[in-house]
Every structure is written in C-alpha cells, then in structure tokens.
Amino acid sequence: MGKIVAVTLVLITIASAVPILAHKWVPPDDISTHGYLIDEQMSDTMVEAGICFVAAQMILAAFIWMFSNRKPGDKIRNFPGGAMGLVIGAFVLVGLEVLALGFFGSKAWAAIYFTPPSADALPVQVQAGQFAFYFRYQGPDGKFGPIHPDKINESTQNFYGLDMDDDPASKDDIVTAEMGIPVNKEVRLLMHSKDLGHSFYVRELRIQQDFVPGLDLQMHFTATKVGRYEIVCTQLCGLGHYNMKAYLNVMSQPDYDAWIKQQASMQ
Amino acid sequence: MSEAHLTVGGPSGVETQEAPAFAISHKKLVMWLFIISDAITFGALLFAYGYLRNATTDWPRPFETSSVINAYAMTFILVTSSFTMLVAVRAARAGDKGRAITWSFITVLGGLIFALLHIKEWLSLFGEGLRLFANPWGSGLFGAAFFSITGLHLTHVVGGCIAITVVTLGYKRGRYDQGDLEIGGLYWHFVDLVWMFVVPFVYLLNIKH
Amino acid sequence: MGQTVWACSIAIFSIGQLLGSLNFITTTLDLRAKGMTLMRMPISTWAWFITSCIGLLAFAVLLPACVLLILDRVAGTSFFVPSNLVVSDQLITQHSGGSPLLWQHLFWFFGHPEVYIAILPAAGIVSHILITSYRRPLLSHKVVIYCMMAIGFLSYMVWGHHMFISGMNPFSALVFSFPTLVITIPATILTLIWIGSLYGSNLQITSASLFALGFISMFVTGGISGFFLAQPSIDVYLHGTYFVVGHFHMVMGVAAIFGMFAGTYFWAPKMFGRMMNETLGKIHFWGTFVGTYCIFMPFHYLGLVGNVRRYSAFVDDYLAPLMPVHKFITIAALFTGAVQLIFLYNLIYSRFKGEAAPDNPWKATSLEWTVTSPPPWNNFGGKHPVVYHDPYQYGIESSSGDFVMQDSPERIQTVRDDKKLP
Amino acid sequence: MNSSGHQSSLTMYLLVYVAILVISALQILIAYQNIDAYRIFIRMLLLAIVQAGLAVTFFMHMRSEKRTLALFLLPAAVFVLAMMNMFWYDSFRLLDMRPFAH
Incomplete structure (x- = not known):
C-alpha cells in the first residue's frame, strides 16, 4: 500500500x-x-x-x-x-x-x-454601483463637475448625480458605459463606489483595486496595446454580481479623439 | 552528545498532579486569562473609536465642566469601591468573615452608585439630544462610540455587582471561600482599570473648550 | 434579517470560543497528571494549547467587531457605513462617517489567527499519528512545538495580506508582506521534520496514517501557493481569482479536514470501543486524496489565467474556453463528496457493528491508550496516572515491544529528540 | 489555596489608591490645557498606562504572584494591542480621501 x-x-x-x-x-x-x-x-x-x-x-x-x-529486522535510523x-x-x-x-x-x-502619476495623465473617473461601471471624462474645460449623490438617478441617466443647471463644470462632462483610453498615454483613474464594495480588475493591465465606499482611491497606468479588454468586478456585490462588467477600449489617439467626440455628442 | 538519560520508575510522592504552572488556583488563572481577553476586547473597541474619531473632521466635543466633574466623581467611586474590595479580601484572608462580607457589600454599593451616576449622565445627555446615531453637535458617530464603549463598561460593572453579590452570599453560606472572593475582586479591579482608559479617551478628549 | 442573525451567532460563537479557550489553557497548565511536565505533553495537546492561546486573543477582537456590526444593522449607528451612499437611486441619509475598512481590519485581525486556529490542531493530530505510525519519535519534539508557537505568534502580524488591494494604505501592504513570507520558515521546518522523520522509520500504513501523509502533501501544496499570495505585487493579479480559492482550500480547508479524518480513524476505537473498518477507510482515503487534488489543483491554473472567483455564471466572455475545466472540477467535487458517504457509513456502521477494539490497537504511548476502550467514567476511572516518560518512546527495546507507555514505570534508555537513535 | 502568602499592607493600598485618584485629576488638568490634541492624547495615554500599571501591580497583586504569570499574560495582551496600531495608517487616509470632496 x-x-x-x-x-x-x-x-x-x-x-x-x-x-x-x-x-x-x-x-x-x-x-x-x-x-x-x-x-x-x-x-x-x-x-x-x-x-x-x-x-x-x-x-x-x-x-x-x-x-x-519494512522487514522486522530493519533498524530505525535517523535522518x-x-x-x-x-x-x-x-x-x-x-x-x-x-x-x-x-x-x-x-x-x-x-x-x-509609490510613483505619482505624471501631470499630463488623462484623468478618468470610474464609479462602481450595483451592477455597472460608469466612466466620466472631463470634457474640454478640464474639470469634473461636482457630484451630488442625492441627484443620482438611473432612470434619467444621471449616473453621476450631476447638476447640469447650476454647475458649469458639469455641462461638458462625458459619462460613458465603456472605458475608452488612448494607447501609450498615462491614465489616472479616480475610483469611487456609489453603494458598496466592488472591484476593478483588468487582467491584461495587471490591475486590480477594490472600490471602498467612503474612500476615493486613485490608480494610474499606461496601456500599450490597442484592443478591447474586459473590466470585471471581483468583489461579491449582490445578486447581479456575475453580470457586472464593462469594457476597456484601448484606441489609437485619432480613434480616441473621434470616439470621445462621438460620446460627447450623445450626452 | 550521548549522555544516557535514565528515567527511574516506581511511584514517588503522594501528589497526583503536577503543581499548577503559576502557583495560583486554576479559578484565578481563568479569571486572569479572561481579563486579558476582555482587555483586548475593550482595546479593539477603543481602537475602533480612535480610528473613526481620527478620520472625522466634525467630531463633537460636547462635555461641559459638569460632565467632567461627574466623570471624576464616577472615577472616585469606582476606585474607592476597588479599595473597599481590597479591604474585604484582606479581611477574608485574615479570617474575619463578618468584616469581609460587610466590605464586599460596600463594594457592590459603590458599583451600584457608579451605575446610577452613569445612567443619570446618560439620561441628561439623552435630554440634550445625544442619540446612538445622531447628536446636535456634529458627527453622528460620537453617540455610537460613546454609548457602545461606556455601555460595554456599564455592562461589566453591573455584571461585576451581580457576581460579587453572588460570591459574597455564597461566601457567607460557606459555599465559596476567600479565594473566590479574591477572584471576584480581581475582576472588579479590572473593571476599574478599563474605566481609567475610558475616562481620558471618551470624556477628557471630548471636552468643550 | 438573516445577516443580523448571522452576526449575532458569530458574536455568541466568539464568547463560546473564549470560554473554550479559558478551559483548555487552564486545564493544560494546571491539571496535568503527576510527572506530565509541559515538555512531556503529546504534540496534539500542545497544538490544542497553542490554538487556545491564539483563540483567546483573536476572538476577543471579533466580539466587539460583531457587536458594532449588529449595532449598525439594528440600532442605526454607522461604524462601518460611510456617508453619501446611493442604493437604488435612494440616498442613504441616516448613516454617515463610518468606514468599511475598519470592519475589514477588525475582521481580518481575527481572521488570520483563525486560519491557524483551523490548521494547528490538525498539525498536532497529524504529528501525533505520524509518530505512532513511523514507530519512531520525530526528529525533534521541541522544535515542532516551537514552530507551532512561532506560527501562532506571527499570525497576529500578517492580517493585512488579506487586504492588499482592499484600499488599504499601500505602505502597510509592504509591512504585512514580510511577516507573511516569514511564516514560511516555521511551516517549512514543520514539514521538513515530518518528512525527515519518515527517513529510516518503520512506516505502518493505516487509514489514519494515510490521511496524515495526505495532510503533509496537501500542506506542502497549499503552503507553496502562499508564496505567491504573500507578495502584494503578485496579489494584484491573483487576488479575487480562483488561485486564492485553491490556496486556502488546500492548506486550510482540506488539510485541516484530513487532520480531522486522521484523528477520527485514530481515536474512534478509543471513543466508541470499536474499530473502524480499515478497508473502507482506505477506499475513503483514495477517493478523497485523488478527488481533492482533482478539485483544487485546477483552481490554481484557473487563477493563473485570471479566472475570477465569486461568479455563479460566466456571460459572453473569454473565460468560456475554461468551462471544460469547471466541468471537470464539478465532477471531481461531486465524486469527492460522494466518497464521504463511505466515511459516514463506516463511522455509523463501526459504531454499532464494528469489531471490538483492544485497549491499545495502534501500540501508542500516550495516556489515553492506558485505559479501556471506551474509557471509563472520569477518563481514568478514579485512578490518577503517573507519567514517567517523554511522550514518544518508540523504536526502542522494552518489555512491551518497540515502545513504552508514558505511565509505564519501566526503566528504559530515553529516546529524546534525535540524540539517541543510531 | 493561595500560595502567594505576601500581603500588601493597608498603607500601601491607600497610597496606590490616592496615587490613582491624583493621576485622574492630573488628566483633567491636562485636558484643559491649550495644546494640540495629539499631545494631550499622548500624555493621557501615558498617565492611563501608569494608572493601569499601579492597579495591576498592587490592586491585582501581580507583584506577589510568580513572575512567570506576568510574563505569560502581559506580553500577550501588549503585543496584540500593539499590532492593532497598524489600523492608524488607514484612518489617516480617510481624512483626505473622502469622496465627493471635489
């Protein structure tokens, strides 16, 4: 045996x-x-x-x-x-x-x-909520409009709780469901969660970071290859967790410019 | 090395058991271990409180001078009751049963006065609008931290009063001996010790300036 | 509601564990038989003692954490609930200012020692059984105990390695990473001593010793994948994948369960007075051992590819090619689960119909084998045993064969550590 | 039952009792001083530790127990409480990383 x-x-x-x-x-x-x-x-x-x-x-x-x-006669030995x-x-x-x-x-x-992002990194805000990610770009003014959590409303597509009437900075903000970034450009990701713990995981980017409610986290990375990659949530966040994903679209700079323009026109 | 270690057989003493490791009764050891564990429980609670207080910008500092005087009075009563417990244990050790019982009950009385003062203070804070989840002065976490820490301590005090009463009554009837009274005292001193950390961190760091 | 009840039950469990630890520690320290010095205690008893010490300190942190959680859920406080949360378009206004990270810290402060609370008793049981089936003492009794102590000590310094990507300060990740890696050292020494003592031994194959050997294999496999997860940089990729699931199931889940099975096969004769069926036991071992590897080894591969855990379904994604692996794992899991029915049958059947157990079926030395099977009332039937020897006097010449019971007054040349074996 | 025959004298107890009360009063004085919260905290912590030390040593008779008892118990508690200090790093982070601040 x-x-x-x-x-x-x-x-x-x-x-x-x-x-x-x-x-x-x-x-x-x-x-x-x-x-x-x-x-x-x-x-x-x-x-x-x-x-x-x-x-x-x-x-x-x-x-x-x-x-x-072993046979009965064998002696016990030491290592x-x-x-x-x-x-x-x-x-x-x-x-x-x-x-x-x-x-x-x-x-x-x-x-x-421990390395800070470079000054010209492209800031992208990502908000995790049950069960979707939403991304926000600053638009031409280079500013994010303030978030008003009480104004967050999925049915009116105001995912970020932006106040279009009173905050001029919000007017040109671009909110998307897919993350588009230019290739070979550093991206500064500003992460916050709307409701509970989620996670941001892109295998190909070698990046994973939990969203912590009540904590604004930042990450920065540079993607070097054009393509479409999956962003998944790895923290169990509710019944729809298995369906919580978004796509990271790494594009060449001209493609990105066209894409962001198209997104802006859809706002 | 090859020194031949020979163990000699044959029954030796009349003792049936190894001597206790720390030369104290096992009941006392249990109490000590419980105290260590409980100290960590209180420690964790105080750490949680410190963590939240540290991270909150609008932490209220509502305690007036009267509250501080009240807290000091509570300290005084609790430390005094600790002292009377010492006297009781001393008397019990000396075999003076009547005196030990009297002083034990004085200790319980001290504990009860402490609890009453505490509840009175809670009620007055309640009257000022302090709730477990909100207060008129600032972060709602204050009430949560305050009531959970002092509440846990108050539970310990009340539990200690009951325990010492039971032990003293048992001691009177001969069911418990002076060792058990001493263990009750050990716990009582620990409750006192916790209060020494609760006062500065929960009260004195939150006084009105 | 259900989760509140859960939190309450965990709080009550903490209190129970606290009282249990008090009992174990005090009994071990104060109520030993005459002659049973601390170093003469069997390793299994030592493991329980160290486990109780860990539990005494760790559960003391879980208790307030659970109380605060219950307050959050029931009384409207917000220790762990931050401000400005939006759930189903509703702004949560009654909570503000808390931090979920605080809960994670409190929980994992308990959570990591808890891992060793699960594995150390198994390690102790396995050491005990291995020695009996090797028919020789371990290379060093003391080093095994010191290693267990070291693991217990280090367990309080490493809880942050569960939180590398949880939003914790990245600086603390480095601080937690080193002690985590250092735990490898005592764990390796334990493994090396188990394997090294096998050299030159007279291994007896029984159901119990098979499970004990299986434990070593599992412990090694699961422990080694800890190398990856202890490093925050690799954890960035592997956290939240099946790699983690494979790791902890190997080392803490299955290894601990192997310890339990080994212990059951070993001590069932003493508990019930009847032997368990060895053939069924061996079938159970083969099914469980191979089945477990079939389940949890592929987990590691899935993790390396980046297959995330906690998913009940995979919709339209690139993990679809991995589905055959998941199917294989499912079949292996069903098979392994079914094999456990053999154990259950064996346990119940042997309890009533098994062959009567002799007092000392395994020719073991520790005190429980000196009494009848099952033991008399009060364990020793009112007699007080006296201990004359170190716990594992095997591989020697004595009147009873190759071993001497701890309470035997026979004069022998003591086998102590590795000094005496030729 | 109790093999530690040593009995502290009542005078000793009284002295410790008074000392504890005096330290408590001292803490109140510190609380009203006009220095930053961190220094107040550190002073209070030190004084509270002194108080606790007095209580453990004299009231709880750690002084007259075997040395091994103290060596077994106290380092365990101190070690665990010391490890919890790792919490602070995150607590400070919360201050400037609250969301919706911008």
Missing part, C-alpha cells in the same frame, strides 16, 4: 507540474507598462515554488516507498544531520528565498503604487 501511495504522489506531482511547464496556463498578454514587473516576479516565484513543490512531494514519495512496511541540520537548512534556504522574494516583490509594488 505504501508503494501505491508513493506512486500516486509522484503521478499527482507530475500531473500538477505538467500544465505549468507546458506554459498553457499563463496570464493573458500584458498590455501595461508596469505589468512586466508583476509577470517577472510571478515567474520567479513560480520557479522557486515549483522546485519546492516537486522536491517536497518527490522526497515524501521516495521516503514512503522506502520505509513503508542524516538530524533535526538541527533541517532547521538550519530551512532557516538559511527559506530565509534567503523569503528575503529575495520580499525584496523584489516590494520593488515591483513600489514601482506601481
């Missing part, structure tokens, strides 16, 4: 490792300027974790194979080096690994979160 356990463990290990080694299950192609940091960190971690995983399972399997149901060897080994090896991962991981994190 012990030998069957060992063989099963080896088979499971191989079966688990093959899809990884075959590079079949990898994140979709990165389209951001910061994403390579995350991808590199991920593949580094994958190598270390993979080695640990395979080694641990294989050794476990080997020992089970060797030492299950060479004993506990102290293992403890020191674990401390040094795992400690180094932890330090390395932590250090490089922190650098990647810092590169994403």
